[in-house]
Amino acid sequence: MKKETKCTAPGKCILFGEHAVVYGQSAISMGLKNFGSECIITRITEAGIQFNFPDYQKFLAFSNLIHMIENIPNKFSQFALGLKKLAETYNIKFEYVRITIKSSIWSGSGLGSSASTAVAFIRALNSYYDFKMDDNKISELSFEMEKQVHGTPSGIDNFTCTYGGFVFFKKGTYELLKIPENFNLLITYTGKPHNTRMAIEQVRTRKKENPKNIDQIFSSIGQLAQLAKKELDHRNLEEIGNLMNKNQEFLAELGISNKVINKINNIAISNGVYGSKLTGAGLGGCVISLGTKIALKNTKNTLKKLNLGLKFYNF
Numbered sequence: 001m002k003k004e005t006k007c008t009a010p011g012k013c014i015l016f017g018e019h020a021v022v023y024g025q026s027a028i029s030m031g032l033k034n035f036g037s038e039c040i041i042t043r044i045t046e047a048g049i050q051f052n053f054p055d056y057q058k059f060l061a062f063s064n065l066i067h068m069i070e071n072i073p074n075k076f077s078q079f080a081l082g083l084k085k086l087a088e089t090y091n092i093k094f095e096y097v098r099i100t101i102k103s104s105i106w107s108g109s110g111l112g113s114s115a116s117t118a119v120a121f122i123r124a125l126n127s128y129y130d131f132k133m134d135d136n137k138i139s140e141l142s143f144e145m146e147k148q149v150h151g152t153p154s155g156i157d158n159f160t161c162t163y164g165g166f167v168f169f170k171k172g173t174y175e176l177l178k179i180p181e182n183f184n185l186l187i188t189y190t191g192k193p194h195n196t197r198m199a200i201e202q203v204r205t206r207k208k209e210n211p212k213n214i215d216q217i218f219s220s221i222g223q224l225a226q227l228a229k230k231e232l233d234h235r236n237l238e239e240i241g242n243l244m245n246k247n248q249e250f251l252a253e254l255g256i257s258n259k260v261i262n263k264i265n266n267i268a269i270s271n272g273v274y275g276s277k278l279t280g281a282g283l284g285g286c287v288i289s290l291g292t293k294i295a296l297k298n299t300k301n302t303l304k305k306l307n308l309g310l311k312f313y314n315f
């Protein structure tokens with residue numbers, strides 16, 4: 001066994017199809033290089049399992065797996081689930097290990113911090129204990145951990161954080177797409193953390209109240225994702241921007257946009273971007289804008305002047 005192993009996983013952002021993807025529609029997402037998570041496994045001399053979450057200033061020590069499963073705070077329970085599944089599958093007693101998990105992703109921003117930390121964690125354990133899991137298996141286990149966090153996730157986050165790049169996703173199947181040249185994206189964090197479980201629940205309630213209308217919206221969003229896939233092949237960035245704007249309109253109809261998101265979108269459009277929309281669960285989180293470097297720079301400068309405490313990431 002190695003003395004120390006470190007593995008990383010990217011964050012993600014959904015370009016098309018959030019929410020509709022939960023109901024089986026197509027979606028497109030992309031991995032965010034240099035904006036992700038890392039997990040370090042260290043061999044220690046003390047018996048037991050230690051967890052270190054520097055982002056939360058939390059250090060947890062457990063005497064063994066059962067002690068950990070019974071006592072880990074709810075916030076981190078997905079990691080206990082991951083270890084339990086690995087212990088069952090590979091008949092491993094986790095002991096004498098410290099697991100450090102950290103992420104540069106803004107928490108609650110919709111950029112996949114939970115999926116990214118799950119993938120980095122499973123990857124690091126896979127490497128440290130030499131389980132010989134392939135990427136599919138890594139994504140599958142991360143999906144189990146995601147269910148613990150979000151309830152009924154579609155699986156797009158764990159796929160994207162495992163494979164990176166551009167991912168076309170539908171009902172648990174995926175296709176990796178080519179990244180077009182000059183694909184410049186500005187990601188703006190509204191500063192308001194979102195709650196994926198709550199947003200999914202809100203959409204589910206709307207669907208119960210008005211199933212025909214909401215199903216129609218889901219299917220239109222799915223069609224936009226299919227069209228966007230073609231336009232990505234043709235590298236038609238302007239048309240991809242138009243499709244993003246249409247996707248945003250449908251997301252607003254689902255009730256998951258808000259004033260700040262609308263404001264950011266409007267400012268981006270008035271600065272000449274191709275398209276702009278919320279990304280992820282909505283009701284906060286982030287907005288993505290696609291455009292030329294200069295349009296995105298002007299957008300960012302205008303937004304900064306508002307002093308709304310926004311944060312920015314350029315892809």
Ligand code: PMV
Nearest residue numbers: 018019110153154196280281
């Ligand atoms: O993880 P978030 O907050 O970016 O949300 C993921 C997008 C949803 O479609 C709302 C949920 C899902 O599992 O696909």
